[in-house]
Amino acid sequence: xxxxxxxxxxxAGEGLTEADIVTWSVAVGDTVEVNQPxxxxxxxxxxxxxxxxxxxxxxxxxxxEGETVEVGVPILEVDVDPDGAAxxxxxxxxxxxxxxxxxPSPVAEESATxxxxxxxxxxxxxxxxxxxxxxxxxxxxxxxxxxxxxRERVEGSLEPIGGFEASxxxxxxxxxxxxxxxxxxxxxxxxxxxxxxxxxxxREDVEQQVKATAAQTLATYPEDDQPWLASGTTTRDGRATxxxxxxxxxxxxxxxxxxxxxxxxxxEFLTVDVTETMxxxxxxKADRDFADVRVTPLLIVAKALLLAxxxxxxxxxxxxxxAREIVYKHYVNLGIAASTPRGLVVPNIKDAHRLxxxxxxxxxxxxxxxxxxxxxxxxxxxDGTITITNIGPLGIDTGTPIxxxxxxxxxxxxxxxxxxxxxxxxxxxxxxxxxxxxxDHRLIDGELGARVxxxxxxxxxxxxxxxxxx
Numbered sequence: 001x002x003x004x005x006x007x008x009x010x011x012a013g014e015g016l017t018e019a020d021i022v023t024w025s026v027a028v029g030d031t032v033e034v035n036q037p038x039x040x041x042x043x044x045x046x047x048x049x050x051x052x053x054x055x056x057x058x059x060x061x062x063x064x065e066g067e068t069v070e071v072g073v074p075i076l077e078v079d080v081d082p083d084g085a086a087x088x089x090x091x092x093x094x095x096x097x098x099x100x101x102x103x104p105s106p107v108a109e110e111s112a113t114x115x116x117x118x119x120x121x122x123x124x125x126x127x128x129x130x131x132x133x134x135x136x137x138x139x140x141x142x143x144x145x146x147x148x149x150x151r152e153r154v155e156g157s158l159e160p161i162g163g164f165e166a167s168x169x170x171x172x173x174x175x176x177x178x179x180x181x182x183x184x185x186x187x188x189x190x191x192x193x194x195x196x197x198x199x200x201x202x203r204e205d206v207e208q209q210v211k212a213t214a215a216q217t218l219a220t221y222p223e224d225d226q227p228w229l230a231s232g233t234t235t236r237d238g239r240a241t242x243x244x245x246x247x248x249x250x251x252x253x254x255x256x257x258x259x260x261x262x263x264x265x266x267x268e269f270l271t272v273d274v275t276e277t278m279x280x281x282x283x284x285k286a287d288r289d290f291a292d293v294r295v296t297p298l299l300i301v302a303k304a305l306l307l308a309x310x311x312x313x314x315x316x317x318x319x320x321x322x323a324r325e326i327v328y329k330h331y332v333n334l335g336i337a338a339s340t341p342r343g344l345v346v347p348n349i350k351d352a353h354r355l356x357x358x359x360x361x362x363x364x365x366x367x368x369x370x371x372x373x374x375x376x377x378x379x380x381x382x383d384g385t386i387t388i389t390n391i392g393p394l395g396i397d398t399g400t401p402i403x404x405x406x407x408x409x410x411x412x413x414x415x416x417x418x419x420x421x422x423x424x425x426x427x428x429x430x431x432x433x434x435x436x437x438x439x440d441h442r443l444i445d446g447e448l449g450a451r452v453x454x455x456x457x458x459x460x461x462x463x464x465x466x467x468x469x470x
Contacts, residue, residue: 003079003080003081004059004077004078004079004080005054005056005077005078005080006062006074006076006077006078007038007052007053007054007074007075007076007077007078008071008072008073008074008075009041009069009070009071009072009073009074009075010050010071011071017070017071018068018069018070018071019041019042019043019048019068019069019071020041020042020043020066020067020068020069021039021041021063021064021065021066021067021068021069021075022039022040022041022042022047022065022066023039023040023065024038024039024061024065025037025038025039025040025049026038026039026052026058026061026076027058027061028058028059028060028061029057029058030057030058031056031057031058032052032054032055032056032057032058032078033052033055034051034052034053034054034055035051035052036051036052037049037050037051037052038050038051038052038076039075039076043378047374047375048378052076052078054078054080055078055080056078056079056080056081056082057078057079057082058076058077058078058079059077059078059079060076060077061075061076062074062075062076062077063075172189172190172192172194172201173194173196173198173199173200173201174189174200174201175200177203178201178202178203178206181203181206182201182206185206185210187206187209187210187213189201189206191209192205192206192209193205193209258405259402259403259404259405260402262321263319263403263440263441263442264440264441264442265400265402265403265438265439265440265441266438266439266441266444266446266449267400267401267436267437267438267439268436268437268446268449268450268453269398269434269435269436270434270435270436270437270453270454270456270457271432271433271434271435272432272433272434272435272457272460272461273421273423273430273431273432273461274297274416274431274432274433274460274461275423275430275431276461276462276463276464277297277300277431277460277461277463278297278416278431280300280463281295281296281297281299281300284299289358290358290361292362293358293361293362293365294361294365295361297392297413297416297433298336298364298388298390298413299357299360299361299364300459300460300463301388301390301411301413301435301456301460302334302336302352302360302364302388303357303360303459303466304455304456304459304460304466305334305386305388305411305456306332306334306352306353306360307455307459307466307469307470308452308453308455308456308459309332309353309386309452310353310469311455311469312448312451312452312455313328313330314328314443314444314448315386315408315409315439315443315444315448315449315452316328316329316332316385316386316408316409317329317408317443317444318385318406318407318408318443319408319440319442319443326443329385331351331353331385332351332352332353332385332386333348333349333350333351333352333383333384333385333386334348334349334352334353334384334385334386334387334388335347335348335349335384335385335386335387335388335404335407336348336349336364336367336368336371336387336388336390337387337388337389337390337401337404337410338367338368338371338372340371340372340374345371345376345381346381346384346387346404347367347370347371347376347380347381348367348380348381348383348384348385348387349363349364349367367380384404384406384407385407386407386408386409386410386411387401387403387404387407387409387410387411388410388411388412388413389401389410389411389412389413390413391412391413391414391415392413392414392415392416392433393415394415395415396414396415397414397415397417397434398412398414398434398435398436399412399414399436400412400436400438401436401438402438403438403439403440407440408439408440408443408444409437409438409439409440409444409449409452410437410438410439411435411436411437411453411456412435412436412437412438413433413435414433414434414435414436415433416431416432416433417431417432417433418430418431418432419432433460435453435456435457435460437449437452437453437456455469
């Protein structure tokens, strides 16, 4: 007797409650081995491949690609004792949703019945719906010859049709239901080409106009240039696309709302001359010891923040609401907010406070590359302690960043620009940027926040200050 085992969606890490099924690597009838990758899932953290816990033959895929599944829900069934042969077909439908999708139409049912009785199968033409019919035609009841032809349109002046005639208020012939449909879809009836008798605008004419408008809109804004539209559904009028909120973007939104309405945010700002930082970046780029990494001002900002945390360790904390305790952390996992096609992710550099500048540059480069190609692991996005969001490359001067949940502070690094600045008593063109530090006011008061921000600014203004504090 075959023995069936179901594989329930496991927690891929960090207490996740659900995941999206991205791609199945197996199909019904495939033979699988223990630890063979069977499905790729997307969690709030990253893309993860799940291995099979069983060996045997796949009998059912219980969840379709694209569906969101809660942890613990069965997603796969395997016959672990197939007696040397997999069943040709699973004994039941693949899933409840598939049961609906795979219900045979009346045409298919009758066709199967007739075939079973020895009757000849109907031709494709007999089973196909007519262009203007209302749907499928039952076998044995073909469309009558000529029934799909239209009456010839009357050229010239419009004649009253069915009591509906053109007037000053209604310059187009159309019945009330059609006018209502056009109003709902935002279609101007005067732009519709009528196909009904005597120039009557039909429902099909309105819908055809909507399709034409949608095609024109998508030609102007092609979906290939807007990958975020790929999983959406275009509205009937073609003027908008509705995309389900799921995966990373859904969980990021939930986390940001929770953070914004749980932790009392305070943001402080500092505009600082970073000319010496820019000079240091130029020197490091020419240094052979840094030839294998990409050196940017973000590297110096990261080091400056780590030095500031070292001087003010109480800023590196978390608020435990359930225990009503403040958790002071003796390590710094430095988060770097990264925008990716999947949404905003915040991976972090583990024990960043222990790293010398070159090692920090290597970790920063690797972290950025993994975030962009979607290979960031769940571990890399867990247990962050403080975060930097680099908005400068987008040309933004500053902002009021929202705390990453579970953290007490986040630093926004704005655009670095050349501008007039008073330097040594004279006006000179200097490199200038604005820093913004948001923090949880339950943990950090205004003075502590100001001291941390000022220390970051001092290192940015004079990187040699870091040697004093290191």
